[in-house]
Structure formats: C-alpha cells, structure tokens
Amino acid sequence: MQSVGITGTGSYLPENILTNADLEKIVDTKDDWIASRTGIKERHIAPKEMPVSELCYQAGLRALEDARVAPEEVDLIIVATMTPDYAFPATACLVADRLGAKKAAAFDLEAACTGFIFAIATASQFVATGMYKTVLVIGGETMSKILNWEDRSTCILFGDGAGAAVLQAVQKGFGFLSFELGSDGSGGKLLSQPAGGSKCPASLETVEKNLHTLQMEGREVYKFAVRIMGDVSVKVLEKAGLRKEDVDLFVPHQANTRIIDAAVKRLGISPDKVVINLDKYGNMSAAAIPVALDEAVKAGRLAEGDTIVMVGFGAGLTWGACVLKWTKVGLKA
Ligand code: UT7
Numbered sequence: 001m002q003s004v005g006i007t008g009t010g011s012y013l014p015e016n017i018l019t020n021a022d023l024e025k026i027v028d029t030k031d032d033w034i035a036s037r038t039g040i041k042e043r044h045i046a047p048k049e050m051p052v053s054e055l056c057y058q059a060g061l062r063a064l065e066d067a068r069v070a071p072e073e074v075d076l077i078i079v080a081t082m083t084p085d086y087a088f089p090a091t092a093c094l095v096a097d098r099l100g101a102k103k104a105a106a107f108d109l110e111a112a113c114t115g116f117i118f119a120i121a122t123a124s125q126f127v128a129t130g131m132y133k134t135v136l137v138i139g140g141e142t143m144s145k146i147l148n149w150e151d152r153s154t155c156i157l158f159g160d161g162a163g164a165a166v167l168q169a170v171q172k173g174f175g176f177l178s179f180e181l182g183s184d185g186s187g188g189k190l191l192s193q194p195a196g197g198s199k200c201p202a203s204l205e206t207v208e209k210n211l212h213t214l215q216m217e218g219r220e221v222y223k224f225a226v227r228i229m230g231d232v233s234v235k236v237l238e239k240a241g242l243r244k245e246d247v248d249l250f251v252p253h254q255a256n257t258r259i260i261d262a263a264v265k266r267l268g269i270s271p272d273k274v275v276i277n278l279d280k281y282g283n284m285s286a287a288a289i290p291v292a293l294d295e296a297v298k299a300g301r302l303a304e305g306d307t308i309v310m311v312g313f314g315a316g317l318t319w320g321a322c323v324l325k326w327t328k329v330g331l332k333a
Pocket of ligand 1: 034152256
C-alpha cells in the first residue's frame with residue numbers, strides 16, 4: 001500500500017460576521033452566556049444567495065494552488081457536507097465543474113460534523129491502492145441556511161465556511177498512520193433535520209412546523225461528545241503505535257471549548273498543542289477541522305515530521321479520528 005498524505009490545504013470564510021452582540025438583538029441571549037458555555041464569540045454567515053458549492057469551490061481552489069496541482073490533474077473530488085446545494089445533483093459535481101476538474105469523479109459524503117474525517121479516510125483508500133493519484137477533499141457548510149433563527153439553543157452555535165485538502169502519495173513513514181471511524185444510529189434523533197427527505201417530504205405543514213431546520217438535544221450530544229472525543233483520540237494513537245507524548249498538534253472538531261478541554265485532559269496533552277478557532281467561526285460542522293488545519297499550516301504551527309491528531313464527532317451519531325505524520329512533499333508521479 002502507498003503512504004498517503006496531505007500535500008495542500010485551503011479554506012474560505014464568507015465575509016459577513018455575526019457577533020454575539022448581534023445575536024442579542026435576534027434572540028433572548030447574552031454574549032456572556034454564549035462565550036462562557038461554548039467559547040464562541042462570532043461566526044461568519046454566507047449571504048442568502050451564496051450556496052455551499054461557492055464556499056467549497058473557493059476552498060478547493062486554494063488547496064489546489066497550495067499543492068501546486070492543476071484542476072485537470074484531480075482524479076476525484078469528495079465534498080463532505082450536510083448542507084448541499086441540492087439533494088441532487090451532488091455538490092461535488094458542481095464544484096468539479098466550477099474548478100474545471102474535467103477528468104475527476106465527484107461525489108458527496110454525509111457524516112455531519114465528522115464528514116471531513118470520513119471523507120479523508122475514504123479518499124486515502126483510493127490513493128493507497130494506486131487507483132487514483134490526486135484526490136481533493138472538501139468539508140463545506142452553510143449551517144446558517146438550516147438554522148431556526150428563533151431557537152436560541154441552536155442558532156448561536158453554528159457558522160458557515162469551507163476547508164479543503166489535497167491527498168497524494170507521500171514518502172513511506174509519512175502521511176496517515178491510522179484512522180478510527182464509528183457510528184451509532186440509535187442516537188440519530190439527538191441531532192437532525194427532520195423534514196425534506198423521503199421520511200418526511202417537504203409540505204406546507206413541515207415548513208410551518210419548522211421541521212426543515214436543525215433540531216438538537218444539546219445536553220445529550222454534549223455528554224456523548226465529551227466521552228467519544230477522548231476515547232477515539234486515545235484509540236487512534238494506540239492504533240498508530242504512538243503515545244500522547246508524540247502528539248505535536250491536536251486538531252479537534254470545533255463545537256464547544258468545554259468539549260475540547262475534556263478531550264485534551266483525557267488525552268493528557270499540553271493545551272498549547274491544541275488548535276482552537278471556534279471563537280471566530282462557531283461550529284462549522286464538516287468545515288471545522290479542515291479550516292482549523294489550514295489555519296495551523298498557514299500560521300507555521302506544523303513542521304515536517306510532526307504528528308497530528310484530528311478528531312471529530314457529530315450527527316448520526318458519528319465519530320472519527322486520524323493520526324497524520326506531516327509532510328507536504330508528494331511523491332513524483
Ligand atoms: O457538532 C455537534 C453539534 N452539537 C454540539 O456540539 C452541541 C453539544 N452541546 C453543547 O455544546 C451544550 O449542551 C450547549 C452549548 C448547546 C448548551 O449548554 P448547556 O450548558 O448544556 O446548557 P443547557 O442546554 O443545559 O441550558 C442551560 C440553560 C437553560 O435554561 P434553564 O432551563 O436552566 O432555565 C436554557 O434554556 O440555558 C438556557 N439557554 C440559554 N440562555 C441564554 C439555552 N440557550 C441559551 C442561550 N442564551 N443561547
């Protein structure tokens with residue numbers, strides 16, 4: 001099997017920023033409540049007319065430029081999203097067209113906030129087996145479009161954005177060392193968008209009842225997240241044959257600083273190794289981890305040979321993690 005790594009990253013955030021103070025004018029909430037319970041101070045919100053494919057296109061383009069790969073060289077594009085432009089066609093097909101990635105196969109993958117981890121795990125198999133040389137993986141969300149802006153328990157949490165990574169073959173010993181993925185459908189009701197699918201097709205009634213918006217039992221999701229983030233991080237490190245002392249950078253899903261703190265404590269790593277940007281962006285679901293990774297790379301927080309753990313959780317319920325030995329140097333074709 002070929003070793004597979006990330007040879008380029010990119011991200012894109014829509015310009016418009018919604019602060020906690022702005023939210024105070026929309027729902028019965030306080031900046032202090034949001035900041036102390038979640039760590040979030042502001043989030044980016046896409047304009048009404050901007051679909052998720054636009055965010056994904058911009059992030060994808062930046063990742064390709066970073067990897068010095070032309071769109072025509074891309075073999076496969078996977079978009080992880082739960083806020084696609086349409087139920088079909090797949091957002092990945094629209095992004096491929098915008099990019100001019102003429103030879104690329106393209107599909108969407110839905111594992112909610114864990115989508116990016118599931119997507120890189122999937123993409124890496126294609127490269128490891130030699131079926132494809134270059135895969136573009138994008139996590140993008142326009143969460144603002146599926147929120148109930150009258151529900152203070154959910155609308156304060158999320159934001160819009162996209163992050164992307166180019167996966168290619170790298171030198172042996174580098175790249176992805178282990179993956180850990182899981183799901184538990186019995187917790188599906190804890191976090192969902194009930195209407196619009198085949199179980200509950202769109203109707204006047206579903207719109208009136210607000211069933212096209214995100215519904216969440218926050219406290220239950222919180223308990224699950226605190227347990228799973230620590231567990232899966234420990235497991236994925238063990239699988240790679242590494243110890244907590246080996247971790248140079250921890251890139252967790254950005255939902256709540258209290259959830260991240262619990263995972264960091266469980267793993268026993270130093271807080272200065274943790275990437276946190278949810279104060280600026282809120283929870284961007286599948287976009288959270290790739291945006292955090294891209295920002296860490298651009299801020300010079302990663303050196304050749306560093307060990308990264310990325311870990312996420314989300315609706316499904318789903319969870320996933322990977323260990324990555326960092327190099328941006330792809331093998332010559
Ligand atoms: O990517 C996965 C997505 N989901 C998550 O990661 C969510 C995980 N859950 C959480 O992060 C937390 O459960 C929340 C941040 C959503 C909520 O924090 P909490 O500490 O679990 O608060 P709570 O739901 O227990 O609510 C405490 C109180 C309630 O009032 P009472 O019943 O104690 O009088 C809520 O009504 O806070 C109230 N509340 C608010 N107050 C001001 C709920 N939302 C707000 C708000 N502003 N925005």
